[in-house]
Every structure is written in structure tokens, then in C-alpha cells.
Amino acid sequence: MGLRQALKLHEYQAKGILERYGIPVPRGDVAASPAEARAIAERLGGKVVVKAQVHAGGRGKAGGVKLVESAAAAEKAAGGMLGRNLVTHQTSARGVPVRKVLVSETTPIASELYVAVVVDSNASAPVVMASRAGGMDIEEVAASRPGDIMRVRCDPVYGLWPYQARDLARALGMPQKLVRDTTSLIVNLHRVFVENDCSLAEINPLVITTDERVVAVDAKLTIEDDALYRHPDLKALADPEQDDELERRAEVAGVKYVKLEAGSVGCMVNGAGLAMATMDITKKAGTNPANFLDVGGTANEERIAEAFSIIVADPDVRAVLVNIFGGILRCDVAARGVVQGAQNTRSRLPIVALMRGTNATEGRKILGDSGLDVTFLENLSQAAPAVGRVLAR
Numbered sequence: 001m002g003l004r005q006a007l008k009l010h011e012y013q014a015k016g017i018l019e020r021y022g023i024p025v026p027r028g029d030v031a032a033s034p035a036e037a038r039a040i041a042e043r044l045g046g047k048v049v050v051k052a053q054v055h056a057g058g059r060g061k062a063g064g065v066k067l068v069e070s071a072a073a074a075e076k077a078a079g080g081m082l083g084r085n086l087v088t089h090q091t092s093a094r095g096v097p098v099r100k101v102l103v104s105e106t107t108p109i110a111s112e113l114y115v116a117v118v119v120d121s122n123a124s125a126p127v128v129m130a131s132r133a134g135g136m137d138i139e140e141v142a143a144s145r146p147g148d149i150m151r152v153r154c155d156p157v158y159g160l161w162p163y164q165a166r167d168l169a170r171a172l173g174m175p176q177k178l179v180r181d182t183t184s185l186i187v188n189l190h191r192v193f194v195e196n197d198c199s200l201a202e203i204n205p206l207v208i209t210t211d212e213r214v215v216a217v218d219a220k221l222t223i224e225d226d227a228l229y230r231h232p233d234l235k236a237l238a239d240p241e242q243d244d245e246l247e248r249r250a251e252v253a254g255v256k257y258v259k260l261e262a263g264s265v266g267c268m269v270n271g272a273g274l275a276m277a278t279m280d281i282t283k284k285a286g287t288n289p290a291n292f293l294d295v296g297g298t299a300n301e302e303r304i305a306e307a308f309s310i311i312v313a314d315p316d317v318r319a320v321l322v323n324i325f326g327g328i329l330r331c332d333v334a335a336r337g338v339v340q341g342a343q344n345t346r347s348r349l350p351i352v353a354l355m356r357g358t359n360a361t362e363g364r365k366i367l368g369d370s371g372l373d374v375t376f377l378e379n380l381s382q383a384a385p386a387v388g389r390v391l392a393r
Contacts, residue, residue, distance in 0.1 A: 006199045006222040010053040012102045013237050014219040017196065018203075021188045024215045028104030037078035040103040041071035050077040053100040055242040057137070058088035064098070067106065074103060096242050107217055112205035113172055114138055115186060117154075117193040119200075126154040126193060128186060130168050134205035160190040174208070181214050196234065197227030246291075246310050253306040256294040263290030264318045265387060266311035266349075268304075268338070270295050270329050278323045281380060285387040290317045297328045304337020305344060312347040319350045319390045321383065326357030335363035339370045348373065350390045354380060 009017075015025040027044060030053065031037040041048045048071075052064035059065050064086045066077040078101045085095035112134035120127040131149045133141045141148055150171055154160045162183065169182035185206070193201040202220040209215060228235045240248060250257030256272075265282045267289050269275040279289040291314065295307050311320055324334045335355070341347070354377040355363045367374045375386050 006225055007228060007234065007238055008055045008242070009221045009223070009234075009237055010055070010100070010102075010239065011051060011219060012053060012100070014221040015216065017192060017221060018189070018216055018219055021192050023185055023188050023192075023203075024213065025219070026104040026107050026215060026217060028102055030100050030102050031078060032082070032100050034075045034079040034082065037101055037103050038071045038075035041068070041074035044103070044105045046070045046074075047106055048074050049104045049106055050074050050081070051102040051104065052081045052086050052098045053102055054086050054088075054091075054096045054098060055239070056086070056088045056090040056096055058090055059086065062086055062088040064088070077101075078103070092244065094245075099239075099241065107207055107215055108210040109205075109217075110208045110210045110212075112207055112217075114141075114149075114202075114204045115168075115172075115189065115206050116200065116202035116204070117190050117198070118202075120151075120153070123153045125156045126160075126190070128152045128154060128160060128164070128168060128190065130172055130186075132172060134207075138204065154190065159194060160187060162187060165190075174214075175212060178208065178212060178214055185214055185216075192221070196221070196231065197224045198222060199224050246313055249306070249310050250293070253303055253310070255296065255299070255303060255307045255310075256292070257307070257310055258292040259314065260289055260291055262316075263288035264316055264391065266290050266293065266314065266317040266320045268293050268295065268307060268311060268320060268322045268324075270297055270299065270324055270327075270334070274323060274325060277380065278321060278383075281383040282321060282387060285384040285391070287387065287391060290314055295329070295334075299329055299334075299337070301333055301337040301340060304334055305341035308338050308341025308347075309345050312341075312345050312349055317349065319352065319387060321387060322351060322353040322355075323380070323383070324353075324355050324357075324363070326355065326360055326363070330359040331355040331357060331363030332359040332366060335366035339366060339372065342370070342372055350375065350393070352377065352383065352386045352390055354378075354383060 012030045019025050029040045050066045068074045081098045087095035114131040114134040116129045133148050152164050165186035166183045169179045174182045200222045203216040207215045207217045244259050267278045269278050275294050282289040350373040352375045
């Protein structure tokens with residue numbers, strides 16, 4: 001997937017794709033206004049679930065999922081969500097905007113399960129994960145009860161064999177009459193994953209209903225960015241408003257930026273491998289990187305300046321670690337860009353800088369003469385203690 005975030009789809013979009021592959025989903029439709037939500041609820045019989053459509057988990061706890069008993073209540077629930085920002089544990093403090101809601105029929109639930117297909121780098125192949133602990137935060141289950149998650153490696157060439165899906169269906173405790181339907185569902189979810197170049201295809205929860213059906217009550221799909229040229233129809237489903245503001249700026253600037261959780265050190269580098277090493281060094285200093293930011297090998301001063309501006313715009317950042325290996329991108333160009341970015345933003349954040357390669361001496365001189373608070377390094381092994389000292393001020 002490169003280093004950009006994958007294309008995320010809204011729940012209603014993901015369910016539309018699953019339905020085309022024969023995976024049962026609740027009846028429903030998407031609404032952009034309270035009146036539309038009411039009309040959909042009336043068609044579905046009044047008692048419905050209204051769900052905010054955002055690219056974030058934890059909607060239920062944040063008030064983004066409402067079970068209502070009438071069309072009027074659906075209209076009211078939609079009115080309380082649309083046009084507002086929803087803040088969950090997976091969003092920033094600003095939250096993400098709610099422009100649409102999904103209005104779905106209710107599902108009589110007997111039990112909730114989990115099933116997903118993901119890329120597993122350790123297995124060097126797609127892996128199907130399944131658990132009886134559906135409807136929960138799967139990361140929490142994986143951390144506290146890893147034995148509750150079953151994993152089946154898919155052959156990179158032949159894919160998922162039907163017998164593997166059947167074994168998973170039985171391991172999930174499916175009633176005998178539902179084993180065939182569940183086997184078909186798992187096989188079809190794998191088809192969704194492969195044919196749409198997904199990095200994640202997840203159903204949580206997969207529900208066994210009281211009348212003994214299997215239904216995908218919620219769904220999440222993410223698509224590999226590098227494969228979107230093969231899927232213009234999927235690319236058209238992108239919702240840029242859901243992206244982090246700084247990641248949108250980085251996309252426009254042509255740099256690779258990913259916001260990381262609970263970090264205080266902004267990392268500016270030129271190269272993916274160098275970025276990974278720099279983040280490791282930041283962790284070694286006893287803190288966390290606030291971002292992954294790779295300016296690439298052909299950046300000019302303006303791009304470097306915008307990259308620096310993006311880093312310091314993150315309120316979590318308390319220091320900036322600049323690690324440049326001069327090649328096509330000369331160190332003096334990088335240094336002038338950093339100075340320009342600091343001037344544009346009036347940033348006084350401390351900078352820890354390591355510059356090697358082409359015009360490294362000139363680059364260090366430009367930073368040293370800039371009046372910025374710069375700590376220079378001679379090698380990468382000095383980075384961790386230097387970052388630690390800067391943060392301890």
C-alpha cells in the first residue's frame with residue numbers, strides 16, 4: 001500500500017459492495033436530511049436504526065447510532081447527527097463531519113460474531129480472522145483474549161479453499177443448518193477482498209438472527225491506494241471531508257504524512273526506510289512519534305516549508321526531529337525549506353537535526369544561522385538522548 005492511508009469506504013458503501021457479492025445485509029438506505037431519514041423509516045416500517053456515516057469506529061458510544069421506534073423519531077435522530085461533527089475515540093478532538101446517515105431495518109439478534117480478511121505481513125498472505133466475540137473492539141479482544149480469535153492463512157495463488165471456510169463456520173459454533181450459508185459468506189468476503197484490492201474487509205458484527213439467518217449488520221472496507229487505478233468506480237466513493245485536515249494538506253503538497261496517536265515528536269525525513277528508523281529512535285527516547293512524514297527525494301524548498309508547517313500545526317508536537325540524507329534532495333535545500341516553514345508559522349519549537357550527504361555542511365550552517373532553536377547531531381545514535389533532553393526542558 002505504499003505509505004499513504006488506504007481509501008476508506010462508508011458503511012453504506014461497503015454494504016452495497018457486500019450485497020453485490022451475495023452477502024446478506026439489512027434493508028436500508030442513506031439519507032442526507034432528516035426528512036429523507038423519515039421517508040426511509042416509513043418505508044421500513046418505522047422501527048429502524050439510524051447510523052452516522054463517518055470513517056471512525058466507536059460511533060455507538062459517541063451517540064452516532066440510534067435505535068428508534070418510529071419514523072418521527074428517526075427524523076429527530078437524523079437531525080441530531082447531520083451537519084455536526086462526531087467525536088469518537090478514533091477521531092481528533094474536532095471530530096469528523098456527519099453529512100449522511102444510514103437508516104436500516106432492525107435485526108433480531110441471537111448472537112454476534114466477527115469475521116474479516118486482512119493482509120498479514122508475517123504470513124505473507126491474506127488471512128481470514130474470525131471470532132465469537134463480535135460486536136466488540138477487536139483490538140481489545142486481540143490484546144486481552146488472543147485465543148478468542150481464529151486465523152486461517154489464504155494461499156496467495158489459490159486463495160481461500162472452501163473447506164477452510166467451512167471449518168471456520170463450524171469453529172464459530174454455527175448451527176448445522178447455517179454452516180453452508182456461513183461458508184458461502186466467508187468465501188464471498190474473501191472474493192470481495194481480492195477482487196477489489198482491499199487491505200481490510202470486515203464484518204462486525206456478523207449476526208445470527210433469532211429466526212436463524214446470518215446477516216452482516218455492519219461492514220468496513222478499505223482499498224489499497226496503489227490499486228485505485230484499476231477501480232475508478234471505487235475511487236469515486238472517496239470522502240475527503242473524513243480525512244484528517246493535515247493529511248489532506250500533505251496530499252496536496254505531495255508529501256507522505258500520517259498522523260500517529262499520542263505522539264509528541266514530529267519527524268521530517270526523506271525516505272521511507274529512514275522514516276521508520278527515525279520513528280524507532282523517537283520511541284527509544286522514551287516518547288512517541290507524532291507523525292510519519294516523508295518529503296521524498298525530489299522536494300523543493302516550498303514543499304519542505306509546507307511539510308514543516310504541517311508538522312508544527314499538530315498541537316501534540318513539542319519538538320521536531322529532522323533527519324535528512326542528502327542525495328537528490330540536497331541538505332541546503334532542506335534547511336532553507338525548514339527555515340522558511342518556521343518563519344511562515346512563527347514556530348519556536350525546538351528542532352533536533354541530523355544532516356548527512358550532499359551539501360550537509362551548508363545545510364547545518366543555514367539552520368545554525370537562522371536563529372531557530374536547533375540541536376545538531378553527528379550521527380543517528382545521538383538522536384534518542386538529544387530528543388529526550390529537548391523534551392525534558
